[in-house]
Amino acid sequence: MNKQSSRIGASGLLLTETLIAVLFFSVASAICLQLFVKAHTVTNRTEALELSVSQGSSVVSLLEHMPADSMGSVSDPGDTAQLLQIACDAVKAVYPHAAMTDDRVLICFDKNGEHCPVSDQNSAYHIAVTCDEKENRHTDGHAYLLYHVSVMNLEKKAAEDSLLQTYTAAVCRPYAKEASAHE
Amino acid sequence: MTTQTHSYNRIHKQKQHVINLVFPIALFFVFAVSALLVLLLAANLYHKNTETVLQDDDRYAVLSYLSEKVIQNDVDGGITITTRDGIDCLTITSHYNETDYVTYIYEYEGMLKELFTNADADISLSSGSNITACYGLQMEEHAPGVFTFTAADRGGYTSTLTAAERSTP
Numbered sequence: 646m647n648k649q650s651s652r653i654g655a656s657g658l659l660l661t662e663t664l665i666a667v668l669f670f671s672v673a674s675a676i677c678l679q680l681f682v683k684a685h686t687v688t689n690r691t692e693a694l695e696l697s698v699s700q701g702s703s704v705v706s707l708l709e710h711m712p713a714d715s716m717g718s719v720s721d722p723g724d725t726a727q728l729l730q731i732a733c734d735a736v737k738a739v740y741p742h743a744a745m746t747d748d749r750v751l752i753c754f755d756k757n758g759e760h761c762p763v764s765d766q767n768s769a770y771h772i773a774v775t776c777d778e779k780e781n782r783h784t785d786g787h788a789y790l791l792y793h794v795s796v797m798n799l800e801k802k803a804a805e806d807s808l809l810q811t812y813t814a815a816v817c818r819p820y821a822k823e824a825s826a827h828e
Numbered sequence: 829m830t831t832q833t834h835s836y837n838r839i840h841k842q843k844q845h846v847i848n849l850v851f852p853i854a855l856f857f858v859f860a861v862s863a864l865l866v867l868l869l870a871a872n873l874y875h876k877n878t879e880t881v882l883q884d885d886d887r888y889a890v891l892s893y894l895s896e897k898v899i900q901n902d903v904d905g906g907i908t909i910t911t912r913d914g915i916d917c918l919t920i921t922s923h924y925n926e927t928d929y930v931t932y933i934y935e936y937e938g939m940l941k942e943l944f945t946n947a948d949a950d951i952s953l954s955s956g957s958n959i960t961a962c963y964g965l966q967m968e969e970h971a972p973g974v975f976t977f978t979a980a981d982r983g984g985y986t987s988t989l990t991a992a993e994r995s996t997p
Contacts, residue, residue, distance in 0.1 A: 710992030
């Protein structure tokens with residue numbers, strides 16, 4: 646009788662030990678899997694950030710380069726539509742598919758970072774150029790304009806996840822002289 | 829009857845003993861194989877990440893250098909792209925002590941090179957100083973003062989950066 650109960654006790658101990666081992670390894674594998682998924686997500690985000698840095702800074706560079714003759718046609722630094730149209734024309738030198746919507750200029754890219762039309766269903770990223778007329782100044786014969794450049798990942802639904810980078814392009818150009826010449 | 833009972837007990841005891849031994853060993857092998865798989869996956873991931881970092885460095889080191897050079901030498905629209913010995917060069921003109929000088933930045937035999945010389949000197953592009961490894965470089969001037977550089981890495985991937993002079997207009 647004693648022998649039998651001791652054998653049952655040993656089997657129970659072995660079962661418990663096995664269960665604990667299985668549980669431990671299950672938890673470990675779940676953690677490992679999570680880490681792999683996280684690593685994959687971080688890699689994707691890094692690629693997106695690389696695109697946003699190179700293309701975002703390129704757009705800023707183009708905006709800051711805007712030639713004086715195009716800025717000379719500005720009749721009112723508070724006219725957002727006119728300023729955006731000028732910005733759209735400036736970036737079109739490098740991004741021919743850039744398009745102007747009501748309140749922004751949009752430049753779209755596919756998953757591989759190739760520039761594509763705004764209407765393209767495969768757009769994965771876009772760069773939005775906006776301009777707030779309240780931030781623009783017109784003093785001392787110069788127009789001081791601020792353009793905001795936002796790089797968005799269109800594959801992310803949440804707003805805080807989709808915004809990759811924001812830049813500000815400060816443009817200062819002779820203004821009154823050109824405006825008076827037009828007058 | 830007694831002999832039969834003894835025989836049954838022996839067989840039963842033997843069977844239980846075999847399961848007790850085989851099950852933990854099988855479980856051990858399952859865990860060992862799983863651990864090996866995780867290790868292989870992690871090593872593969874680490875290798876891939878390191879490779880990506882190296883490839884990014886290949887491209888962005890070249891693009892950043894060119895971009896900085898455009899910003900640094902943004903004076904009187906003195907930057908252009910010229911072709912010398914069939915190679916596209918970012919050409920920066922400068923003027924010191926009443927003498928014109930020119931700086932060429934270009935890709936030559938797998939290296940990004942920079943050559944600073946007198947504007948009139950006839951000098952070979954092989955004489956330039958090595959800056960960094962370069963696996964392919966294309967330059968394009970879209971408009972006066974607007975340059976687009978496309979650099980490739982060891983894996984054949986490319987990145988593009990546009991730099992524009994502000995002194996041109």
